[in-house]
């Protein structure tokens with residue numbers, strides 16, 4: 001296999017090039033059957049889209065002897081077209097196999113779109129800060145947008161061109177705030193979720209989305225897989241996204257103190273995005289074999305609190321950039337910032353390990369180092 005050189009695609013930092021090469025190798029068994037076929041990614045202009053889009057394009061690049069995977073992105077670009085996507089779409093090495101369509105997933109599928117062989121539905125507002133501002137839009141993408149795709153899959157199931165695999169992005173938030181005896185949390189746990197609280201637009205629409213997926217898979221025998229991501233971080237996550245790690249990274253890169261908007265005691269396991277996106281593609285590739293199944297995708301170790309995360313970021317900041325700031329505690333201006341925020345979150349990932357061969361391999365310090373290096377290479381702070 002040829003190495004992916006930094007210079008081959010604009011704006012690839014060394015970290016990204018290394019991640020994509022690793023993902024291409026790990027996902028060869030998923031990507032090879034997609035060779036010469038059409039893949040649709042909805043919501044691909046967001047954080048996870050960064051590697052969801054680039055991984056198959058990198059695989060194409062590394063396998064010039066095989067028919068390329070043709071990638072189409074549908075996004076409403078509500079927060080604009082990110083610079084990385086503009087650069088990618090203008091790069092002659094990949095642009096022939098990447099199409100960008102401005103479309104809300106609530107609008108009908110344009111007649112001239114190809115009959116996609118593989119579909120990933122990632123479109124949804126995902127950051128708590130933004131979904132609390134746009135709760136109806138959040139629910140619509142996860143319920144009505146999903147339903148349109150499922151209806152189309154059902155209509156095509158008996159034709160000579162059925163969809164071969166579909167992946168729905170659910171969330172670990174469907175478990176809500178699990179009781180201590182259900183942490184670490186397996187897929188069989190039913191959840192402890194408010195149906196009316198400030199996070200309910202997200203949690204409950206993902207829960208109903210899963211119910212739609214399971215029933216379409218069972219009733220119409222469709223190849224549908226469901227991912228439940230647990231706290232991903234790394235390249236692609238905008239520094240102004242409002243999630244905890246980019247907030248800390250921005251503080252470090254601007255030489256400010258790290259601001260913790262809580263008592264720092266809530267715990268999470270943080271999964272580096274090259275690992276998690278590998279897991280998502282494994283679910284897509286295995287959807288026909290495991291229809292209607294949901295998989296926790298994340299990492300099971302270490303479970304750390306927000307204070308420890310801040311400590312680790314400070315230590316890395318010192319080591320990498322000579323950072324001299326400290327950690328300070330403040331209260332968010334948003335009164336709902338912590339309402340229904342789970343105290344602990346940690347997955348059991350045995351199901352994905354056993355059935356899909358999923359294994360996170362980038363440990364937290366390596367992942368944080370990679371994430372900080374990527375943020376440092378970006379213009380926006």
Ligand SMILES: NC(=O)c1ccc[n+]([C@@H]2O[C@H](COP(=O)([O-])OP(=O)(O)OC[C@H]3O[C@@H](n4cnc5c(N)ncnc54)[C@H](O)[C@@H]3O)[C@@H](O)[C@H]2O)c1
Nearest residue numbers: 043045046047048075076104105123124126169171229232
């Ligand atoms: N990142 C995580 O750790 C995480 C955790 C749990 C679940 N998820 C799920 O994974 C998926 C992707 O997450 P992300 O972190 O990349 O989110 P993101 O907010 O960074 O990106 C989502 C993308 O969806 C697009 N979008 C939103 N509504 C749309 C609509 N109606 N039509 C078309 N496009 C629309 C946005 O413009 C954006 O580009 C989401 O479904 C999210 O709920 C992510």
